[in-house]
Amino acid sequence: MRLLEVRDLALEYRTKKGPFLALEDIQFHVEKGEVLAFVGESGCGKTTLGMSILRLLPENAHILRGEILFEGRDILRLSQEELRRYRWKEVSMIFQAAMNSLNPVKRVGDQIKEAIQTHEPDISKGELKRRVEALFRLVNLPLSRIGDYPHQYSGGMRQRAVIAMALALRPKLIIADEATTALDVIVQDQILKETKLLQKEFGLSFIFISHDIALAFEVADRVAVMYGGRVVEMGSSHDLEDSPTHPYTMALLESYPTLTVERRRLRPIPGDPIKVTGGAKGCRFFMRCPEAEASCKEITPPWVEVGKGHMVSCLRR
Amino acid sequence: MERPILKTRALYKTYLTKGGFFGGGKKRIVALHDLNLDIFRGEIFGLVGESGSGKSTFGRLIIRLEDPDKGEILFEDMDILRLRGDRLRSFRREVQIIFQDPYQSLNPYLSVEDILKEPLQIHKVGDKKERMEILEETMSMVGLVPPSAYIKAYTHQLSGGQRQRVAIARAMVLRPRFLIADEPTSMLDASISAQLFDIFLNFKETYGVTILFITHNLSAANYLCDRVGVLYKGHLVELGRSQEILTRPYHPYTMALLDAVPKFGRCDIPTEFGTLQRQFEGGDESLGCPFFKRCQRAKMVRCSNELPVLLEVEPGHFSSCFYGEEIHKEVMESAACRLGI
């Protein structure tokens, strides 16, 4: 059985200016022990997707259709009580800019303890202490800093503490929303390495959300590229890196500087990200696509399999 | 290009950190340690280093937002730390800065027009009509086209990328000769960043602006910069042409930085320099090399007791590691592939 399977998910935000279709036709699955990355520019719906898997959406968000199956159970049908257990224990999320979300007046160690205690009230003192220390070791935080307050940590350390918190209840799936974006390269690299270890050692699965496509290739087994609330291409990171197929993926790769010797001129994607209102037909990338033709505006592109497990949604392929 | 437009001599800056609740535990942090750096006319100079290494401090000192404890800053051979009054004001026309956070660097109560006109008002440039022309030209330079569509906007109506364009335009309306860009794209998407990079390249090529580009993204530095300086804990540890620094590094810290960059444009045998010690407890500063505690290659006694100085290892390429050439040789053999050579 697949750990997580999402089928035909569509979601809209209802705002004063009318409905706004933030997710449409989202279809994917996550296996046990797998890292799936979602990449795409700001506003394409990555956070919204993460939040809907946890059912932590704002009030004005409405899921129009679709199923989210976690170990076969449709979480859109869970009761409040079941939901509470599902969050944190089964799936936990590292929120965007979470490093600032620690409670400033509580010691970091105590915050993690509380998180465990609320979900496992019967846990003994000694066991609790052991668990917290193990978590600190896991994310490479010195044990001597367990009693510190968040402001005494550097940004990187705070981010690790947040990761420790997400791991506290030993969930099966972690959704990391731009978990390392605010950090500098060295810290980011260290955290990613730790993440990989966790994945290997405990068979943890990750949904890794980022706008940094290079980073996604580095950590993920599979990558899904999103544009304007839709997934436009999905496949193993090797396939996507070696043979990107959707014009948007190709453009994304070409707009990204690398360390290679010969300096190729970057090709920024022209124009601004779109904001779709209502259920627009046609391809969402139409306006900015170098290869677009008239039919792209009319027909919503179907999924085409261009390689094993490598799917793309473009009329021109 | 070889004539420096900006020189710093033994620039030294410390900060006093706020102590604990009872005022105890105040510590003096050395943000910049005797920095000597020349930036050449018309180049894009990249200053890289991890968070807290002193990159922003350097920029803030140059633009006189703060004063150093010791040292000299010479702009066109003029000691800018002595400038007062009108001389300082005319210096401010020459050097401008762009900050990291586009959401904080524009006054929310001003329209784009107000924001861009302010520099002209302060320096009494042009009449009403000329100002409007300068404005429109600058806005086109940064890709806010057509200008008339954006000029009445308030910042909260703009996206992050558009805001950063406004901030760049504000820095450019006075046509400065020197531009400091402090991580101008680190909060923006890659595709937006690429658009902004091209704007900077255009400034350099068309207007001959010298740019100090502060970043922790080595790939961006590689793309944009002619020369790169690597800063670690306020020390300049390596300096040279960007291609050289990124492909043939001498300092173990530079190597650690390169290791940390997500590999992309893969090569068959991804090797690592492996110069960073993963497990380490931060501690007090020692007399020796600032990187000593985290360096996998550090050798006892010398590295921990003697402060290395920046030496020329190849023409125009400087590094401050006692064992730099040794490590360089050893590492270059194994890393040839990953650099695509």
Next chain:
Amino acid sequence: MSELGFEGKGPLREAWELFLESSIGKAGLIILSIFALMAIFSFVPPMIDPMYHPMKGVDPEITTSQPPSLRHWLGTDFMGRDILSQLLAGARVAFLVGITAALMSIILGTFLGMLAGYFGGVVDTLLMRTADVIMVLPTLLVILVLASLFKGLSIWSIVIIIALFRWPGVSRVIRAQTLSLKNRPFVEAAKALGASHLRIMMRHLLPNLVPLAFLYMTFRVTAAIVIEAALAFLGFGDPTTVSWGMMLQWVWKTGHMFKAPYWLLPPGICISLITLSFYMIGRAMEQVLDPRLRKDWEG
């Protein structure tokens, strides 16, 4: 969006639109406009008949306090003066006192707080120590002492004293806000452009402080109205004006407190309602200003 261009809709206008969405803000505004109408209509009764003059007009046929009648909709006081026209005149005074006193104290507090926060150092220490000293003095008591010294105060002296005694609280808040603003990149960018201190304060700091100052103003108006009413009730009011506090004092002094509810209740209710309306407006503004409550994505 960019094809059409942006309409110039400043953040203040957006805030106003958000404000109008809040029901308590709207309710507050409605109550307040009723009082504003009352203040405007206060000129009407004396024009109809001099006997309706709130202070000097006496109904020649009446010598004691009378309950409501067709001739006097809310009744009369002990001298036969019309209570309704007094109530209307009281609204005018409440506005004058409340708004001018609050405005003066807010302007003073905002500028002093901004100076202290922006320049820091000696300026800061000096201003804030002064603020501390004034803050610990009980306003009402000081005014009472002054009033008994000078044998009564005119309404304008009361306004000025309230303003002078009520700036420190505001200035503390404004100073704190200034401290957080002055290191924002947009202020630093202005410095790097060579902007003068005056320019930075007036153009970059002040607009960002105005909403907060405005919020405090709504609370200060309430305070000023209550102080004036209390002074009047205690007998230290301006004897030449008719304010709600004055009316209450007359009820009390002439021993009608428990005999003439038609006389006691209207000024009492008006004081409570006008206070409530400003409080409601303040609360709504707080919501607009608080970024956590603000629904940015709907913009």
